[in-house]
Amino acid sequence: MDSLTNPILLSRIQFAVTALFHILWPVLTIGLSIFLVILEALHMKTGNEEYRRHARFWTRLFLLNFTVGVVTGIPMEFQFGTNWSVFSAAGGDFFGHILGFEAAMAFMLEATFLGIMIFGRERVSPRMHLFATSMVALGGTLSAFWIMVASSWMHTPTGGYFENGRFVITDHMAAVFNPDMPWGVSHMWVACLETSLFVIGGISAWYLKKGRFTDFFLRSFKMAVIAAIVVTPLQIWLGDGSGRAVYEHQPTKLGAIEAHWQTNPPGEGAPWKILAWPDRAQQKNLWEIDIPCGLSLLLTHSATGRVRGLTDFPKEDQPPVLVPYYAFRVMLAGGGTLLLITIWTLLAWRKGDLTSGRIAGRKRLLTAWMAAIPLSYLAMEAGWVTREVGRQPWMLYGLLRTHDSATSIHAATVGASLLTFSVVYPLLFALFLLFARQIIARGPEEEPPRMPDSRVAPRPNGIHTKTD
Amino acid sequence: MESIQPHLADIWLAIIGFFLLYYAVTDGFDLGVGIISIFSRNDAERGVLMASIENTWHDHQTWLLLLGGMLFGAFPRFYSIVLSSLYIPILVMLFGLIFRGVAFEFRALSHRKLLWGLSFGFGSLLVSLAQGFALGGLFGGLTVQQGKFEGGAWGWLSPYSTLVAAGLISGYVMLGANYLILKTNGDVRKRSRRYSLAASLCTLFVSVCVHAWTTAKYPRMAAKWLASPEGYFMAGFLALTVIAFVMFFRSLRKGPDYGPLVWNALIILFSFVDVSIGMYPDMIPNFASAPMTVHEAAASPGTLTFMLAATVILLPVILAYTAYKNHVFRGKVRESDDGIECKP
Numbered sequence: 001m002d003s004l005t006n007p008i009l010l011s012r013i014q015f016a017v018t019a020l021f022h023i024l025w026p027v028l029t030i031g032l033s034i035f036l037v038i039l040e041a042l043h044m045k046t047g048n049e050e051y052r053r054h055a056r057f058w059t060r061l062f063l064l065n066f067t068v069g070v071v072t073g074i075p076m077e078f079q080f081g082t083n084w085s086v087f088s089a090a091g092g093d094f095f096g097h098i099l100g101f102e103a104a105m106a107f108m109l110e111a112t113f114l115g116i117m118i119f120g121r122e123r124v125s126p127r128m129h130l131f132a133t134s135m136v137a138l139g140g141t142l143s144a145f146w147i148m149v150a151s152s153w154m155h156t157p158t159g160g161y162f163e164n165g166r167f168v169i170t171d172h173m174a175a176v177f178n179p180d181m182p183w184g185v186s187h188m189w190v191a192c193l194e195t196s197l198f199v200i201g202g203i204s205a206w207y208l209k210k211g212r213f214t215d216f217f218l219r220s221f222k223m224a225v226i227a228a229i230v231v232t233p234l235q236i237w238l239g240d241g242s243g244r245a246v247y248e249h250q251p252t253k254l255g256a257i258e259a260h261w262q263t264n265p266p267g268e269g270a271p272w273k274i275l276a277w278p279d280r281a282q283q284k285n286l287w288e289i290d291i292p293c294g295l296s297l298l299l300t301h302s303a304t305g306r307v308r309g310l311t312d313f314p315k316e317d318q319p320p321v322l323v324p325y326y327a328f329r330v331m332l333a334g335g336g337t338l339l340l341i342t343i344w345t346l347l348a349w350r351k352g353d354l355t356s357g358r359i360a361g362r363k364r365l366l367t368a369w370m371a372a373i374p375l376s377y378l379a380m381e382a383g384w385v386t387r388e389v390g391r392q393p394w395m396l397y398g399l400l401r402t403h404d405s406a407t408s409i410h411a412a413t414v415g416a417s418l419l420t421f422s423v424v425y426p427l428l429f430a431l432f433l434l435f436a437r438q439i440i441a442r443g444p445e446e447e448p449p450r451m452p453d454s455r456v457a458p459r460p461n462g463i464h465t466k467t468d
Numbered sequence: 469m470e471s472i473q474p475h476l477a478d479i480w481l482a483i484i485g486f487f488l489l490y491y492a493v494t495d496g497f498d499l500g501v502g503i504i505s506i507f508s509r510n511d512a513e514r515g516v517l518m519a520s521i522e523n524t525w526h527d528h529q530t531w532l533l534l535l536g537g538m539l540f541g542a543f544p545r546f547y548s549i550v551l552s553s554l555y556i557p558i559l560v561m562l563f564g565l566i567f568r569g570v571a572f573e574f575r576a577l578s579h580r581k582l583l584w585g586l587s588f589g590f591g592s593l594l595v596s597l598a599q600g601f602a603l604g605g606l607f608g609g610l611t612v613q614q615g616k617f618e619g620g621a622w623g624w625l626s627p628y629s630t631l632v633a634a635g636l637i638s639g640y641v642m643l644g645a646n647y648l649i650l651k652t653n654g655d656v657r658k659r660s661r662r663y664s665l666a667a668s669l670c671t672l673f674v675s676v677c678v679h680a681w682t683t684a685k686y687p688r689m690a691a692k693w694l695a696s697p698e699g700y701f702m703a704g705f706l707a708l709t710v711i712a713f714v715m716f717f718r719s720l721r722k723g724p725d726y727g728p729l730v731w732n733a734l735i736i737l738f739s740f741v742d743v744s745i746g747m748y749p750d751m752i753p754n755f756a757s758a759p760m761t762v763h764e765a766a767a768s769p770g771t772l773t774f775m776l777a778a779t780v781i782l783l784p785v786i787l788a789y790t791a792y793k794n795h796v797f798r799g800k801v802r803e804s805d806d807g808i809e810c811k812p
Contacts, residue, residue: 071569075562081551092544100537111527119523407552413621417559435577
């Protein structure tokens, strides 16, 4: 029960709970807003009303998701000050204004144009409406960029020096373009696309399976499949690159992710432990199934490349091992399964099963797409757990420890706020599911009734023709 | 660039001040509309109130995020001390923002209109209350030693901060009522004028009390009144505040519907500048030991310059598209503003 009286641990749990919960929403906001831009542009280009109906249907889900994303996002920014004030003062020289930039460039753009996108249809031209939707999408993507810049800087803090408990920035560009940034930004942004496309495809699959609005949802299903062909392999490639960046810059994190304890001697390869049970107390794996030289090959592209083991570092500098090791494997399995589902769907498409007459017969395939919704979220969350638990025991990697970063507040105060979050967030989640179910159960609105058009006059024989 | 170096912290103080003012006025009237909605007679009326801010409360709230982020960047030590010492009011504010924020969308989708209408109203009240206590707690002085907060979790709670919170709530109600005068018609507008009068009298009374109390407990501020030129500036802005109040009461009786809101915003601007001159250069008043000044709280000159360069480009862009949006949604609330994109 010691843990309940430790305010630092409670602050860490609170941050983990609020961050893992918050990130569920922006991923869909970012991906879905891009999908809405595509739909609206297609409608404008082709004049096909189906795209407009699609935009209206997905906008309803978008807005519901956006709402929960925003209200759970605000506590993230303020928690750095309330619970991690030592870190705020130490890293504020860089970290603070990046959050400021995120608000100024991304959130403001998103929030302002959202008003026009949702409420301005009658007040602006279609072209302007498309522009507003594009700005909402751009705002979402920019917010992902800036928050990943901030996060990656905690992993690879560059661009200045650490002195007297403060990081002083001397080169802002070097800090923004820190070594982890390109991989962090791209891996997360593509994760947003991947999760969103499986949400779009999965929801469409539900309708296709039920045989409701088949023609309508076959369109969005196929769009999701086409995107998946590019996105699922791309994400695995980015993950591989991200892993090699970790290998270069964060050796203790890599050691934990791969349960790799001993540095391989020169001339020998480091094995890749596919499955193992790491024991941090004994500094070894109790059992393991490995591929000889696998880790060296993966990371250095050479059979005998040197990979430093965890025992090269003092125990107090090592992260927890069990959690990153298994979280990483969950992410890998999730991403791999999504790729397999994509390949499976392509085979079905080649057989000609992706037509309104035959799609409902592919029940298993459609069920797999529905299951891919939670799976893609799970993979994304597991990725975050791998990333941030692997960073421990550091807040700023190698410079400032997590347990030195927290505000000295009473456990009771943090406990009370943690308890409130633990009640409010599940409530929000339940309400989201309730309303989302309601939106999905109702489905897209029926074909809009044909507007009486003065230019179309009925002829006696019932054939309509334009009068001009 | 050399010449602005010594003034960077002051420039940033002014920019942050602008963010704070913009937030306080715009989200102030949103929150005020929320508090007024608690007293709505029926659901249709509450719907009108919510529709009046529905397309724009979101970007007003974002100014709080902008304020938080830029404060974190430009004055990291201020940010870290103030947020950690005001832990309880800040967290309460965040939960209030959650209830207000989800209310619009959930109300549109739910059959329980009253429940989500009240979530909007009481969420707004909670946010205002928490902001009032946070502001009162800060002005009441924080116990800071060696750059760390050393007071208790409830250090912000005092008779003084309670008075400030009461003043902020009535100020927000006054703003909200003035906004409704501008945006609505008929019965709602008529009642908003009455609300505005009551709230403005209350706000006037409380601000005079807060002003006197602050000057009394804050000798550095009292001394400013006798200093030159600060004393003259403070007297000047106080006079402007009084004139704006007089004009405000006049505009409430007759004149265009935008009058009360405009004068209200000017009252806030003038009194804000007045208090800022009195406080400067202190950022955190501290009656036990030395206060934290603007220059002690600031980030490194390199960071301030970098942020300034970015802000000089970004801020006009933000103001431009905000102005465009206000232009799009000008005039009274329309039927079609009720979210046609999301409601079939």
